[in-house]
Amino acid sequence: MSILTRRRLLHRAALSATASAGLSPVAAAVAGAAAAVTVGCDTPPDGDPTATPGAGTLRFPRDFGWGAATSAYQIEGAAKEDGRGESIWDTFSRTPGRTRNGDTGDVAADHYHRWSEDLDLMRDLGLHSYRFSVSWPRIQADGTGRPNQRGLDFYRRLVDGLHERGVAPMVTLFHWDLPQSLQDAGGWENRDTAYRFADYADAVFRGLGDQVPVWLTVNEPKTVVQNGYLWGHHAPGRQDPDAAYLVAHHLQLAHGLAVRALRATGSTARIGPAFNLHPCYPADDTPAAAAATRLYDGYENRLYLDSVLTGAYPADVLADLGEDSRLVRGIADGDLEIISSPVDLLAVQYYTPIYVTADGGTVRRWATSEAEWQQIYPEGMYDILTRVTRDYGPVPITVTENGLPCPDVVGADGTVDDAGRIAFLRDHFAAAHRAIAAGVPLESYHVWSLLDNFEWAEGYDQRWGLVYVDYATQRRIPKRSAHWYRQVISDNGL
Template sequence: MSMPTRRQPLAHAAPPATASTGLGAAATADRTDRDGDPTPHAERTPADGLRFPPGFGWGAATSAYQIEGAAKEDGRGESVWDTFSRTPGRTRNGDTGDVAADHYHRYAEDLDLMRDLGLHSYRFSISWPRVQADGTGAPNQRGLDFYRRLVDGLHERGITPMATLFHWDLPQALQDAGGWESRDVAHRFADYAEIVYRALGDRVPTWLTINEPKTVVQNGYLSGHHAPGRQDPDAAYLVAHHLQLAHGLAVAALRATGPGRIGPALNLHPCYPADASPEAARASRLHDGYENRLYLDSILTGRYPQDVLDDLGPDSRMARGIRDGDLATISAPVDLLAVQYYTPYYVTADGRTTGRWPTSEADWQQIYPDGMYDILTRVTRDYGPIPLTVTENGLPTPDVPDADGVVDDAGRISFLRDHLAAAHRAVAAGVPLESFHVWSLLDNFEWAEGYDQRWGLVYVDYPTQRRVLKSSAHWYRRVIAANGL
């Protein structure tokens, strides 16, 4: 979840109060075969519902810092998000993840909720400072034991674990040693990945390496509104390279240790020209380079996009930081690509982004379901039939229990229905989409927004930590049971 930025934060024009009728070219393309029917990859039910392929995986997602709490328990070290959130003025209301949704203590209750929803898959992240307090050295056994209990509990309930190794909570000790600006941190990440894999690899079939490297770059080093809170464009893209290198080194470490499916988790945003001018088309193409191709090309083709390198310049820290063999390491074959979609970007001739669609409570998020279709089909078209999983898609809504304790989040249901329909169209067009994970299972600490935004299928009453299934959770349970809409 990130704001559109390139070498520096870009200004945003406010979106119109009502949606325009314009669509991206890909969104209006013919989505049927020559006989006018959807291709056999997806089925339409007699009631005009949409049936997903047999075996399609239905899941939900979370991340460690956003839900676990227990920030100072059982040997966990400090992370950059502990430091950032405890710094006055960095988060809304001064909120921190010290307690969050208290999942560390309530994981069994949360596992029962997942079972009751009928989830097939649960995508979670592992806290690096819970496993290695300072990011190096011998593992903290109490931290590993927590994740063993979590994974065992998933299997006991018939839910498949999908583990993310890094979801932004870098150990503070490594940040003090240079953070992602230091090439050494990429190697420390590979060491950590091997430790976690040796502890859990026989129980976790799918491993995601780095979650949204782009967000670390843009929000952590350009706008500065995420940890570590920097505003340094030249450092930002050196960080991008080292995050990609960390991904590649982790792939190599896991491959050398044992079996399992491995891939990155990238937040991808379709970029459209804001008007029909050639200048807007060129600006949109470059914006796409920073948003998407910088990460897709390096991992899937073994090169960085030349237009981005040219824009950064030969003397940039990124250009000077790329060493012989790095791109071969970064592009080691992966088994799947995790795609996270939240919003499109419309780019003007001068490189600014502008609004076209209504936004959610997150003002950076334009609600445009066809963008899901566009980004999934684009990945398959441009990079071949790599298996895909959607590991995040959702929005915040103003969720408050009514007098009967019901949390009626109709807006979330509408959002998810429309995005699932777009994903179904992509499957019908031949996209090898294997699964879909709603963001998020639980209301949680939403980074710089603290606890003001609620993204979960499950309402969390933070003072009591009581969980309440929202209307969207009941709806999603029916979707899972029917394998479609």
């Protein structure tokens, strides 16, 4: 990697130190006063969220799947129970200064003990599908060796309970909770970790058998790369561009090895990766902004999409990194063939657009949520879905995350009124509906998140759930958005 590229990546990281999509320090001045507005969640900006023009006219395909999503470290708790080992998020969150208020996932939403109650909530919502993740250190405490039967039994109970309630399980193998023992051996910088992941995946495939119809391999490898190795505000807390993109390669390799491991079992289940995709737009009409946007898109989207769906990394990104980069030097013969092992579907996660300036920086164009990195732009959902189909062909797509954090509180009447979340979801559902009409093979949509949970470096300050969690008592209260979503599911439309 050239010194110039290293400096540029670190500069981008510095501009983005509190965001999952970068914001320039001069963003507010450039984007204008309107863009600095934070969206409230009690009263939506356009009035009653149920009073959509043409309400009742947007019907989704008859077999469309409606769901919700969570991840293991964010909800399970039981951090030291039944043979679970330490993960990098246990280490990171227990390190002073790493998370807001020093919060950890030690208890989280206590889903490990309250899973049956939570499955009843899913049944009552009418969910068709539940996307959750398996905790790697719950299956292999040190990331290797014989699987922990108590861990497998928990997920067997969960999967069986979902089927009993008519909800299809969609299981993610890796949602960032790498066993600490593997991190001590080099983590995702160590090529061997990809092979250890394949062994772990095989153990889970064989442990849960044919009861899981859809598997997702690696959740948001880009977030691990950027937040964990460029910006350093996620585990393992590094700031090293040279390491970051080698990590990207090994995560992609792990994905491909897991796909092959599933095929080797003879399973007929479907499998694919889960990518958070950010549509990138030029901040102005200059050729320089267009060129900078193309490269930015390479790092944000094409690095992951191209390798899995075309079997090659984007040439402009490789050239920008340089021949001396650890990524380029780390690609072994046959790696891209493994990474591009045929998949059955692509999981897309959409939260925000990115507007790129001529110098490769970013600006804000739209109002943000409580997560300051998230610009509210439903049109981006349409753009990213149609772009994937246009550029990569009709690979089946499932939306596995889309949602909004709100400052939810329990009212005097015991309810939680999150009208702004309803407006947000309504507009994004409508954008997805337009994408389907435009020919996108979108099969299902999973709201993030089912429950309020541990929001990584933000601890418990941000609430993303359809269901409110009182962390002191672990009481669950379906929010207004949950009741609205139940009706959307029942109507199969808006």
